[in-house]
Amino acid sequence: MNSFSLEGRRALVTGANTGIGQAIAVSMAQAGASVVCAARSNLDETLALIPDATPLHIDFSDPMAAQSVFKDSNIDILVNNAGIIRREDSVNFTEADWDDVMDVNLKAVFFNCQAFARAVFERDGQGKIINIASLLSFQGGIRVPSYTASKHGVAGITKILANEWASKGINVNAIAPGYISTNNTEALRADVDRNKAILERIPAGRWGEAKDIADSAVFLAASASNYIHGAVLNVDGGWLAR
Numbered sequence: 001m002n003s004f005s006l007e008g009r010r011a012l013v014t015g016a017n018t019g020i021g022q023a024i025a026v027s028m029a030q031a032g033a034s035v036v037c038a039a040r041s042n043l044d045e046t047l048a049l050i051p052d053a054t055p056l057h058i059d060f061s062d063p064m065a066a067q068s069v070f071k072d073s074n075i076d077i078l079v080n081n082a083g084i085i086r087r088e089d090s091v092n093f094t095e096a097d098w099d100d101v102m103d104v105n106l107k108a109v110f111f112n113c114q115a116f117a118r119a120v121f122e123r124d125g126q127g128k129i130i131n132i133a134s135l136l137s138f139q140g141g142i143r144v145p146s147y148t149a150s151k152h153g154v155a156g157i158t159k160i161l162a163n164e165w166a167s168k169g170i171n172v173n174a175i176a177p178g179y180i181s182t183n184n185t186e187a188l189r190a191d192v193d194r195n196k197a198i199l200e201r202i203p204a205g206r207w208g209e210a211k212d213i214a215d216s217a218v219f220l221a222a223s224a225s226n227y228i229h230g231a232v233l234n235v236d237g238g239w240l241a242r
Contacts, residue, residue: 003224007032011221012075014060014112015082017041019182020132023210024079024217026050031218033077038066040082061100063107070119077221078116080109080154081132085147098146105150110157117161117170126169128221131158132213133174133232138240155232162230171229173220178236181207203238 011028015021016037022045029035029050037046040059047053058065060082069075083105086097113129120127134151141148154174162172179185179198189195189207199205216235219225234240 001223004219004222005032006077006218006221009033009077009221010036010073010075011077011079012036012038012056012069012073013079013081014038014058016046017043018045019184020177020180020210020213021079021081022046022049023214024081025053027211027214027218028077028079028221029053031222033221036073036075038069038082060104060108060112063103063111065108066112067115070116071122073119074123075116076120076125076127077130078112078127079130079132079217079221080112082108083132083150085144087143089143090145093145101146102150102153105147106153106157109154113157113161113172117165120170121168127171128225129158129161129170129172130217130220131172131174133158133176135176135178135234135236135239137174137176137232158232159230166229171220171225173225173228173230174232175213175216175220176232176234176236176240177213178202178208178234178239180210180213182210201239201242202236203242206237208235208237 011033013025016025017039025035025037026049036054036056037043038056038058043055086101131154133154136148137151137155158174
């Protein structure tokens, strides 16, 4: 048996309309999984890449939006990728920007995990959860206080849920992406000075590709990672080791 295959598995990927989420959905489909692509935005581009995927239009600004999604769905892989960011000096940061980011990036992640686990336990099954954390799960950053808090929180709930569910058939792990070449980082890459400073710190000497994260997610979803619980896997070209 191929321990990296996802044949016969069913995965739900949130934020699958673009970037890292789209790449994860594609890689999981290529590994054999049946994929549900969830996003609040248009999914046509992703569905063109995965014609047999199931679209799910859902907005995680309501953190409880997915409560009924997992019941009777046989979804056994959950990837919590959807996230937002707001930038402002901490001294001027608003309550609305704090709450909006925390609702999508942390509260929705926890309650998605909870709803998924309840469905898996009800059918006496097994499952894999992969949360998308961040380098700012370990670092402070600047001008993104709610994002930093939310991503520290993602690392924390990944560990507590692993503690509670590892013996019950669910692996809970996270990936912390480094600097990845997506539309979200286009401005950084276009800034000659910032781009140079970033590349000088990355031991690998290059920006990551969305597929670097996607293939790591396939590993954490496959049976090859069955003894991995509560890990936050840094896929960052060595950034945090510097």
